Amino acid sequence: xxxxxxxxxxxxxxxxxxxxxxxxxxxxxxxxxxxxxxxxxxxxxxxxxxxxxxxxxxxxxxxxxxxxxxxxxxxxxxxxxxxxxxxxxxxxxxxxxxxxxxxxxxxxxxxxxxxxxxxxxxxxxxxxxxxxxxxxxxxxxxxxxxxxxxxxxxxxxxxxxxxxxxxxxxxxxxxxxxxxxxxxxxxxxxxxxxxxxxxxxxxxxxxxxxxxxxxxxxxxxxxxxxxxxxxxxxxxxxxxxxxxxxxxxxx
Amino acid sequence: xxxxxxxxxxxxxxxxxxxxxxxxxxxxxxxxxxxxxxxxxxxxxxxxxxxxxxxxxxxxxxxxxxxxxxxxxxxxxxxxxxxxxxxxxxxxxxxxxxxxxxxxxxxxxxxxxxxxxxxxxxxxxxxxxxxxxxxxxxxxxxxxxxxxxxxxxxxxxxxxxxxxxxxxxxxxxxxxxxxxxxxxxxxxxxxxxxxxxxxxxxxxxxxxxxxxxxxxxxxxxxxxxxxxxxxxxxxxxxxxxxxxxxxxxxx
Numbered sequence: 001x002x003x004x005x006x007x008x009x010x011x012x013x014x015x016x017x018x019x020x021x022x023x024x025x026x027x028x029x030x031x032x033x034x035x036x037x038x039x040x041x042x043x044x045x046x047x048x049x050x051x052x053x054x055x056x057x058x059x060x061x062x063x064x065x066x067x068x069x070x071x072x073x074x075x076x077x078x079x080x081x082x083x084x085x086x087x088x089x090x091x092x093x094x095x096x097x098x099x100x101x102x103x104x105x106x107x108x109x110x111x112x113x114x115x116x117x118x119x120x121x122x123x124x125x126x127x128x129x130x131x132x133x134x135x136x137x138x139x140x141x142x143x144x145x146x147x148x149x150x151x152x153x154x155x156x157x158x159x160x161x162x163x164x165x166x167x168x169x170x171x172x173x174x175x176x177x178x179x180x181x182x183x184x185x186x187x188x189x190x191x192x193x194x195x196x197x198x199x200x201x202x203x204x205x206x207x208x209x210x211x212x213x214x215x216x217x218x219x220x221x222x223x224x225x226x227x228x229x230x231x232x233x234x235x236x237x238x239x240x241x242x243x244x245x246x247x248x249x250x251x
Numbered sequence: 252x253x254x255x256x257x258x259x260x261x262x263x264x265x266x267x268x269x270x271x272x273x274x275x276x277x278x279x280x281x282x283x284x285x286x287x288x289x290x291x292x293x294x295x296x297x298x299x300x301x302x303x304x305x306x307x308x309x310x311x312x313x314x315x316x317x318x319x320x321x322x323x324x325x326x327x328x329x330x331x332x333x334x335x336x337x338x339x340x341x342x343x344x345x346x347x348x349x350x351x352x353x354x355x356x357x358x359x360x361x362x363x364x365x366x367x368x369x370x371x372x373x374x375x376x377x378x379x380x381x382x383x384x385x386x387x388x389x390x391x392x393x394x395x396x397x398x399x400x401x402x403x404x405x406x407x408x409x410x411x412x413x414x415x416x417x418x419x420x421x422x423x424x425x426x427x428x429x430x431x432x433x434x435x436x437x438x439x440x441x442x443x444x445x446x447x448x449x450x451x452x453x454x455x456x457x458x459x460x461x462x463x464x465x466x467x468x469x470x471x472x473x474x475x476x477x478x479x480x481x482x483x484x485x486x487x488x489x490x491x492x493x494x495x496x497x498x499x500x501x502x
Contacts, residue, residue: 106362
C-alpha cells in the first residue's frame with residue numbers, strides 16, 4: 001500500500017521514524033510532518049500565513065517533507081500537493097503518550113487521522129501510552145504493521161481507527177482488543193496559591209480517575225495490557241437524545 | 252437558574268455581553284471568560300503555567316472574571332474555585348461565526364460546553380453564523396433565552412446542545428429546527444506560489460462545499476433560516492463499525 005505518515009510530535013520524533021522503518025518493509029511510505037512538536041495547535045488549520053515544505057531524508061520513506069504547519073495542514077498538503085499519488089492509508093503517530101477515552105476529542109494525533117478520513121482516506125491514529133522521553137517504538141510499529149494486515153480488507157473511505165499500545169514488554173502483551181471509548185474522568189484538582197504581592201494564582205492539574213473503568217473500554221483494555229482498537233466516527237450528534245426530544249414534541 | 256457563561260472570543264466580545272444582559276432578566280449570571288480571543292488554543296488545558304483570574308464588571312452578571320486561560324480552563328476555574336455555588340447550566344458563546352457540521356470537532360465554543368458536560372453540568376454552545384465584526388447579538392441572546400425555557404425540563408447532567416442562529420432579520424427566522432450534524436466538506440484549495448528566491452510556498456484556503464446538504468442537517472437548517480439545534484454527545488466510538496468487525500471475527 002501507499003501510506004502517508006504524519007504526527008503531532010514532529011518529524012524528529014522516534015515514533016514516526018520507527019514507524020517508517022518498520023512499515024517500509026512491506027509498503028511505500030511517504031511522510032509529511034510538522035518540523036517541531038505541534039501538540040497545542042494540532043486541531044487547527046493554518047489559514048493566516050503561508051506554509052512551507054522542505055524535503056528531508058527519513059529512513060524507509062520514499063519521500064519525506066517537514067512543514068511549518070499543523071498535523072491537519074500536513075495531511076492536506078500531502079494529499080493535495082506533495083505526493084504524486086493518492087495514499088491508500090494515512091497513519092498518524094506513533095504518539096508519545098496515550099490517546100484514550102474522551103481525551104481523544106483533544107488529541108492532535110486523532111485530529112490528523114480525522115482529517116485523512118474527511119479527505120476519503122482510511123486513517124489510523126497510533127499512540128504508545130508511555131510518556132518516557134526515550135521509548136523504543138519498534139514494538140508499537142510492529143504491532144501497527146500486524147494491525148494493518150488484519151484490517152486491510154475493511155479499509156474503506158471514512159474508516160478511522162484509534163490504536164493504543166500499552167507500556168509493557170512484548171511478551172506481556174495479551175493481544176488486540178476491540179473496545180469503545182470511555183468517558184475519562186479526572187479528579188480536577190486546582191491548587192490555589194498566593195504570590196509575593198498577595199495575589200492569588202491557580203495551578204490546574206488533572207489526575208485521571210479510573211476507579212470505575214468499563215470492562216469493554218479502551219482504558220480498561222490498556223490496564224489489562226491489550227492493544228486497544230477503537231473504530232471512530234466524526235458524528236457528535238446524540239441521536240438518542242434527538243429522538244427523545246422529537247417524541248416530547250418540544251421542537 | 253444559576254448560569255455560568257464563557258466563550259472563546261474573549262470577555263470583551265459583544266456576544267457574551269449581550270447574552271449576560273438578556274439572560275440576567277430571568278437568571279443569576281456568572282461569567283468566567285478569557286481576557287482575549289483564544290480560538291486557536293481553545294481545546295487545550297493550561298497545565299504548564301499558573302492561571303490568574305481578575306474580577307471585572309459586566310452588565311447583568313452578578314460576578315465576572317477574566318482569566319489568562321483557555322475556555323476549558325475557565326469552566327474548571329469557575330466550577331471549582333471562583334463560583335460560590337454550582338451552576339445549573341453552562342452557556343458557551345455567543346460565538347461570532349458558525350459552528351456547524353464536522354467543524355464542531357474543531358470548535359473552542361463547543362469544547363467549553365463539552366468541558367461543562369464532563370463536570371456534570373448541562374451545557375449549551377451558541378453561535379451566530381455571521382462573521383461581521385459588529386453583530387448585534389441581542390436577537391441571538393433572546394433566542395437563547397427562549398431555547399433555555401423550552402429545554403429547561405430536560406437539562407440533565409451530560410446534556411449538551413449546539414445552537415446556531417442564522418444571519419438574518421428577526422422576522423425572517425422560521426423557528427427552531429432539531430437537526431443532526433452534517434459532514435462539512437470543503438473544496439480544499441491550496442495555492443502554490445513562488446517567493447522572490449524561487450522557493451515554493453503554499454496558501455491553504457477552504458471553501459465549504461454545500462452543494463449536497465442533507466435535508467435534516469444543521470447546515471441545511473441554517474440555509475433555510477432556522478435556528479439549528481443539535482444535541483451532542485462525547486462518544487466518537489463508531490458502534491456500527493465495531494459490531495461489523497466483531498461479526499467478521501477479526502479481533
